[in-house]
Amino acid sequence: MNTPQLVVHRDKELMAQAAAARLITRIVDAQAARGSASVVLTGGRNGNALLTALGASPARDAIDWGRLDLWWGDERFLPEGDPERNVTQARAALLDSVPVDPARVRPMPPSDGVHGSDADAAAAAYAAELAAAAGPEDHGPVPTFDVLMLGVGPDTHVASLFPELPAVRETDRMVVGVHGAPKPPPTRISLTLPAIRAAREVWLLAAGEDKAKAAAIALSGAGEIQAPAAGAYGRSRTLWLLDAAAASELPRDLYPPSLA
Numbered sequence: 001m002n003t004p005q006l007v008v009h010r011d012k013e014l015m016a017q018a019a020a021a022r023l024i025t026r027i028v029d030a031q032a033a034r035g036s037a038s039v040v041l042t043g044g045r046n047g048n049a050l051l052t053a054l055g056a057s058p059a060r061d062a063i064d065w066g067r068l069d070l071w072w073g074d075e076r077f078l079p080e081g082d083p084e085r086n087v088t089q090a091r092a093a094l095l096d097s098v099p100v101d102p103a104r105v106r107p108m109p110p111s112d113g114v115h116g117s118d119a120d121a122a123a124a125a126y127a128a129e130l131a132a133a134a135g136p137e138d139h140g141p142v143p144t145f146d147v148l149m150l151g152v153g154p155d156t157h158v159a160s161l162f163p164e165l166p167a168v169r170e171t172d173r174m175v176v177g178v179h180g181a182p183k184p185p186p187t188r189i190s191l192t193l194p195a196i197r198a199a200r201e202v203w204l205l206a207a208g209e210d211k212a213k214a215a216a217i218a219l220s221g222a223g224e225i226q227a228p229a230a231g232a233y234g235r236s237r238t239l240w241l242l243d244a245a246a247a248s249e250l251p252r253d254l255y256p257p258s259l260a
């Protein structure tokens with residue numbers, strides 16, 4: 001497990017802009033190196049603000065949109081097109097205004113699709129889609145994502161992995177149905193920690209005063225069952241992108257960086 005790196009920006013607006021610039025560069029580098037890039041999107045205000053900022057960036061078309069694979073870290077299990085679905089919000093924030101290849105945009109199933117209201121079956125289908133996209137060079141039955149982004153909840157949840165609930169304890173399956181989530185809607189689909197950890201880089205987005213305690217808990221050695229964000233790390237990099245408000249309760253040995 002690599003030590004989390006922290007980058008703290010003045011405020012949430014600047015954090016979204018800077019994170020968007022960072023993501024553009026990371027995608028461009030991956031495409032230059034391997035001909036394509038693979039990114040896992042997150043729902044939530046911070047995640048959507050990043051997508052909106054990316055869409056407004058003058059550098060956005062440095063990305064070859066046709067060679068970008070997009071997946072989701074979690075989804076609210078609602079009907080297709082529901083405004084509360086993460087994919088609906090991502091489309092409005094960015095995807096509807098850039099020429100992505102629809103075959104490479106992989107939303108999690110809706111609650112009115114072929115799996116009906118069975119979130120567990122829908123989760124299993126998404127796991128099968130991930131496994132089918134994985135290659136021999138990948139680490140397990142998921143593709144090696146270049147960047148996997150996660151918003152951080154005030155209770156330290158990431159994706160739809162909530163403290164103490166069964167999903168955060170999952171060690172075998174890559175995708176699970178979530179029932180009784182404390183953040184509405186109660187039924188969701190989520191990548192599990194093993195799937196998250198298959199990513200090259202995991203970026204955790206935490207902006208706003210309401211994330212200060214969560215960031216401090218997750219970065220101070222809490223266990224992943226009690227603080228799921230503490231268990232979210234990448235194979236080669238774990239990056240916390242915060243604003244000053246969310247960093248305001250971090251232990252002094254973590255932030256601000258000691259003066260050289």
Ligand SMILES: O=C(O)[C@H](O)[C@@H](O)[C@H](O)[C@H](O)COP(=O)(O)O
Nearest residue numbers: 043044045046151152153158159
């Ligand atoms: O489906 C969701 O709700 C998100 O995936 C969830 O994990 C979100 O990222 C966090 O709750 C942070 O959300 P905010 O950025 O809105 O605080």
